[in-house]
């Protein structure tokens with residue numbers, strides 16, 4: 001079985017965007033507020049909207065996608081907290097509906113109603129709802145709700161502890177995932193995402209978060225940002241800070257995905273990072289669309305790179321495609337086992 005742990009709903013029906021436009025327009029002019037939270041999207045429209053994802057699953061040979069709302073759409077920096085709360089519930093509900101309609105293909109992961117400077121405790125009711133009521137198996141946590149200005153404390157700060165306590169209690173991992181950038185210095189998917197992945201890994205080296213939360217699991221997407229490429233730098237910095245070797249210090253809790261869109265990147269990831277810490281993912285349909293003229297294949301057809309990585313054994317590939325995901329996402333594993341998978 002091939003589990004793609006990183007897919008976003010990026011083919012949403014137009015009425016979701018129309019709602020968002022009105023929601024934001026309503027902040028300036030109350031008469032432009034949406035009159036209803038019912039988007040009027042039928043089940044048929046929802047199924048229709050994910051046909052491209054289903055076709056890619058079939059073509060590329062992945063079985064199930066862990067599916068979450070569009071990351072750049074979370075927009076935690078936009079509007080006051082209630083806007084984030086309302087918008088988050090709406091997006092999580094859409095994911096839940098798609099996963100209920102197509103349970104063989106999608107399993108849900110949610111977004112949180114974060115807002116810059118607002119106590120993360122306020123996200124807990126939605127976190128509990130998405131796991132206990134919507135059946136989600138994980139959640140995306142934004143380390144920078146300001147959208148590129150990093151105004152909240154580092155992820156190792158006690159500020160975030162209420163979220164971590166709840167994640168541990170619910171037995172779900174979190175993917176560290178920023179949303180759009182409103183800082184013109186940082187292109188969202190080209191710089192802001194990769195910066196955040198790298199930044200959080202370095203914060204984890206500086207702090208000692210997993211001493212307090214030994215079972216907490218962080219998935220750092222986009223191949224771990226710059227970390228695998230600079231593995232020696234991080235090992236060296238860790239040593240200078242008198243921390244234990246990285247593999248024992250962080251790699252019981254931190255996982256990287258395979259959203260690195262070329263063969264040399266995957267070869268390096270598989271060579272540098274323990275295979276137990278690599279999770280298969282494509283982020284389709286996401287950041288990089290289109291066909292690589294050098295290979296003739298889609299950039300985000302990441303299965304090809306894992307299949308072709310020379311230093312991986314069949315057992316390693318099993319771990320990357322399936323085994324590690326079952327360990328990191330115990331609720332996913334339980335659902336699959338219930339289905340006899």
Ligand SMILES: [Zn+2]
Pocket residue numbers: 006008071177221283286
């Ligand atoms: Zn993503």
